[in-house]
Amino acid sequence: MSEAGNLCPRPDLLVALEEDVLPAALAESVRRHVAACAVCTQLQKDLRDDSLAQPTLANVEKVRAKVFAAPPAHRFRATHYAGLAIAAGALLCILFVTRDRHTGQGVRVSTAPVQARIEPPALPPAVPRSYRLALQPAPLRLPLTAMVLRGQQEDRADDYWKQLGAALDPYRAGRYPEAISKLTALAQRFPKAVEPPFYEGVAQLLAGDANAALPRLERAREIGGEALNADIRWYRAVAFERTANWMAAVPLLSELCRADNPYRQQACQAASLK
Amino acid sequence: MAAGAQIYNVRVQEFREPELPALGAHSLDQSIDRPAAGSDFQLIYDRHAQEILRFAIRCTGRREIAEELTSEAFLRMYQLRGQIEPHRAAAWLTTTVRNLAIDHWRRQETERTNQHLLASGNSGAAPPVASKWEYLLDHPTLKPEHRACLTLHYVHGMGNKEITSFTGLTENQVKNALQYGLKLLRKAFARKETAK
Numbered sequence: 053m054s055e056a057g058n059l060c061p062r063p064d065l066l067v068a069l070e071e072d073v074l075p076a077a078l079a080e081s082v083r084r085h086v087a088a089c090a091v092c093t094q095l096q097k098d099l100r101d102d103s104l105a106q107p108t109l110a111n112v113e114k115v116r117a118k119v120f121a122a123p124p125a126h127r128f129r130a131t132h133y134a135g136l137a138i139a140a141g142a143l144l145c146i147l148f149v150t151r152d153r154h155t156g157q158g159v160r161v162s163t164a165p166v167q168a169r170i171e172p173p174a175l176p177p178a179v180p181r182s183y184r185l186a187l188q189p190a191p192l193r194l195p196l197t198a199m200v201l202r203g204q205q206e207d208r209a210d211d212y213w214k215q216l217g218a219a220l221d222p223y224r225a226g227r228y229p230e231a232i233s234k235l236t237a238l239a240q241r242f243p244k245a246v247e248p249p250f251y252e253g254v255a256q257l258l259a260g261d262a263n264a265a266l267p268r269l270e271r272a273r274e275i276g277g278e279a280l281n282a283d284i285r286w287y288r289a290v291a292f293e294r295t296a297n298w299m300a301a302v303p304l305l306s307e308l309c310r311a312d313n314p315y316r317q318q319a320c321q322a323a324s325l326k
Numbered sequence: 327m328a329a330g331a332q333i334y335n336v337r338v339q340e341f342r343e344p345e346l347p348a349l350g351a352h353s354l355d356q357s358i359d360r361p362a363a364g365s366d367f368q369l370i371y372d373r374h375a376q377e378i379l380r381f382a383i384r385c386t387g388r389r390e391i392a393e394e395l396t397s398e399a400f401l402r403m404y405q406l407r408g409q410i411e412p413h414r415a416a417a418w419l420t421t422t423v424r425n426l427a428i429d430h431w432r433r434q435e436t437e438r439t440n441q442h443l444l445a446s447g448n449s450g451a452a453p454p455v456a457s458k459w460e461y462l463l464d465h466p467t468l469k470p471e472h473r474a475c476l477t478l479h480y481v482h483g484m485g486n487k488e489i490t491s492f493t494g495l496t497e498n499q500v501k502n503a504l505q506y507g508l509k510l511l512r513k514a515f516a517r518k519e520t521a522k
Contacts, residue, residue: 063482063492064387071385073427075435094463095477099387099493101470107379108494111389115379118397119371119404263498295496 066096109298228259246277262294282313385427475503
């Protein structure tokens with residue numbers, strides 16, 4: 053805990069302190085403070101976490117745009133100066149040639165090499181602007197939950213089976229808002245069943261709301277379920293990509309790429325694009 | 327990833343950033359004047375951009391400055407293409423970014439006084455809920471991003487947008503983290519009242 057009157061360093065200083073890039077006196081004063089302040093020590097540790105230290109896809113794209121499209125100012129200046137010099141040279145040549153023709157003297161052509169013009173790098177056309185992960189409706193798989201329940205709570209299992217079928221009808225027909233509301237109700241009634249939150253998450257994705265899909269898919273992951281394991285991973289990766297969190301999608305794609313599952317080829321392809 | 331940066335740090339001990347030739351002094355090969363998709367420069371960029379950007383974020387603590395330094399390093403490398411062997415690209419870029427970060431902090435120090443640099447949003451005074459702050463720091467269900475958002479908001483006085491830009495989290499994630507932290511604090515206060 054920081055003491056009153058003892059100023060906490062700016063958080064960027066806490067991060068940079070660890071890379072040894074701060075001027076010595078400043079680094080020393082920050083280090084002294086961190087040693088005495090539990091809040092700053094904890095913040096420094098938290099900011100090292102992968103969830104906060106990774107660049108976002110937006111960050112990477114901004115750098116790409118700067119490198120390939122907008123060179124720094126001095127490059128512009130150099131280009132301008134080079135252009136002016138070439139133009140002035142060309143003008144002088146024309147004047148000399150014109151004057152020599154009038155005076156009848158021979159034309160002397162300079163053999164010095166002309167400075168090549170520096171062109172700014174252009175944005176490569178291959179930069180993928182569209183999403184890399186294809187979004188298809190998830191295949192309907194046998195609800196194992198109902199099978200597990202059968203024999204123990206048969207009535208409840210039958211009820212679940214019927215309701216799930218009814219909720220998945222609009223999903224199959226592509227009426228996603230209707231499917232979402234039915235699956236939400238089903239998830240509340242059967243909180244331990246994995247299918248309702250999973251298909252609700254996929255329906256949210258298909259309806260174009262990746263932010264709403266993520267917590268539902270996360271819930272499905274928490275509940276778990278062998279049959280839907282790979283599906284849950286894939287659609288979470290898709291949701292992360294759609295919310296511009298490519299860093300979170302990559303580990304999921306790597307896992308899918310390593311194991312045998314229906315998404316393997318697509319996952320390997322997408323992971324290699326990273 | 328942090329390990330990757332460390333590896334780079336070890337590798338770059340032997341490196342010194344080469345002097346940049348004056349612009350236009352080196353002859354430019356017209357055929358590679360513009361990096362095209364699939365060119366060596368594009369491949370190097372795709373392979374290292376993310377890693378180098380992360381290292382730049384570690385060096386500067388601010389994403390917008392890290393973006394500047396990373397793009398500057400890649401542009402310098404583009405000017406020196408042909409002089410840097412591809413297998414040394416990562417180490418060269420890391421060294422360049424590190425040197426640029428050192429320059430950045432030197433400039434910061436000369437522009438402001440140390441005291442001003444050290445001062446954060448609310449002057450580092452004890453957080454508004456000081457008695458419960460340590461409870462929050464140690465709470466087992468609190469993830470690092472939650473805790474960082476709470477500290478940045480209550481200790482450093484950052485607004486949601488500022489936290490978003492600083493951490494790279496989305497605005498929704500920041501909002502949720504702050505709400506969740508407040509919920510935990512309320513619980514802690516309620517428990518304290520009950521104990522009384």
